[in-house]
Each structure stands twice: as C-alpha cells, then as structure tokens.
Amino acid sequence: MRVQPSTVVEIVTWPELPALAAEYAAESKADGLPPVVSDWESYDRAEKAGMLYVWSAVEDGRLIGFISLVVAPSPRYGVLVAQTESWFVTKARRGTGAGLRLFKLADEKSLELTGRHPQVNAPNDSDLAKVLPGLGYRPVATSFLKPVAHA
Numbered sequence: 001m002r003v004q005p006s007t008v009v010e011i012v013t014w015p016e017l018p019a020l021a022a023e024y025a026a027e028s029k030a031d032g033l034p035p036v037v038s039d040w041e042s043y044d045r046a047e048k049a050g051m052l053y054v055w056s057a058v059e060d061g062r063l064i065g066f067i068s069l070v071v072a073p074s075p076r077y078g079v080l081v082a083q084t085e086s087w088f089v090t091k092a093r094r095g096t097g098a099g100l101r102l103f104k105l106a107d108e109k110s111l112e113l114t115g116r117h118p119q120v121n122a123p124n125d126s127d128l129a130k131v132l133p134g135l136g137y138r139p140v141a142t143s144f145l146k147p148v149a150h151a
Contacts, residue, residue, distance in 0.1 A: 003101040006056040006066070008043045014056075014063035024088040028123055032147030046070065055105045057089060057098040065089030067102040071113050082110035082118040087128065094127065103135070 011017060025036040046052035051072050057065035067087040074081045084106060089099040110118040120137060122128035 001057060001059045001064075001096060001098060001101075003055060003057045003098065003105065005105070006054045008040060008047050008052070008054055011054055011056060011063075011066055012040050016063040020063060020065070020088065020090055023090055024086070027088075027091075027126065030123070030145060032145040043068070052085070053106070053109050055102050057093075057102055059093065059096070059098070064093040064096075065098045065102055067106045069106045069109055069118055071110070080114045082106075082114050082116070084118050084120045087120070091127075099131070100135075 014020075021036070021038060029036075043052060043054075047054065051070060053069045053071070055067050056063055065088055068085040069082050070085045071080055071082045073079070084103075087099070087103065087106075089096075089102070107117055110116060117137075120128075120132060121143070122132060
C-alpha cells in the first residue's frame with residue numbers, strides 16, 4: 001500500500017473515486033443537509049490558494065482512501081487552524097492501516113503549518129468516532145442541525 005501526497009486533479013482522475021465517494025457520502029450523511037455534490041473546482045481553488053492539502057491511499061493500483069486538510073486563519077482565535085475536511089477509507093480496506101497512515105500525513109502538515117493537531121469531525125457512532133479517542137482526541141463540541149421543512 002502506498003500513502004502519498006496528492007492533488008485534487010489527481011484524486012478526481014481515479015476510476016475508483018465515484019464508488020468511493022458514494023460510499024463516503026452514504027456513511028457520512030447528515031439528516032437535514034442536501035445530498036453530497038462535491039464541487040471539485042472549489043477544492044481545486046482552495047488547494048491552489050494553499051488552504052487545502054490532499055493525500056491518497058493506493059493499494060494494488062487502486063484508490064482505497066483519501067484525506068483532505070483545510071488550513072485557514074481563525075478570526076476567533078487569531079491563528080491558523082487546520083481541520084480534516086474529508087477522511088475516508090473504503091470499509092473493505094479498513095484495518096489495513098491506510099486510515100492511520102493518511103491521518104499521520106495530515107497531522108504532520110497541520111503541526112508544520114499551525115503548530116497544532118487538526119480538528120477532526122466525525123459522525124456520531126461512526127467508525128471514525130470510535131477510533132479518534134485512541135489517537136488522543138476527545139470530544140469538545142456537538143454539532144446541531146435543524147432540517148428545513150419543505151412543502
């Protein structure tokens with residue numbers, strides 16, 4: 001398995017991406033938000049602006065996972081902060097170490113650029129939410145979402 005820095009352009013060219021993205025969207029779905037429709041041009045612009053970093057996990061020539069890190073100034077804290085924007089490994093390849101290796105690269109970049117570990121969001125009761133405490137992370141907030149009633 002290879003875990004490596006990538007670009008948005010590289011990620012979108014992988015033939016496995018549509019299936020991987022569909023699996024990720026289904027697993028991370030939040031009631032009240034619209035279906036996921038990835039805006040690759042926005043990802044590309046953020047990457048070119050130095051605000052988005054991407055890594056991929058490849059096994060036997062196939063994309064099995066990815067992680068992206070958004071780094072931006074926080075007006076609230078007055079410093080650069082990093083947050084994982086997407087972090088996913090196909091369920092069939094979890095347990096291979098791909099997810100942890102991806103996160104290690106994102107964590108190193110976060111420490112390099114901000115001096116801090118990244119913030120990580122995880123859906124309640126997800127595999128990721130179960131893994132994060134073992135990486136030294138603890139819950140610090142709860143997100144709330146109120147769906148809009150459609151007529």
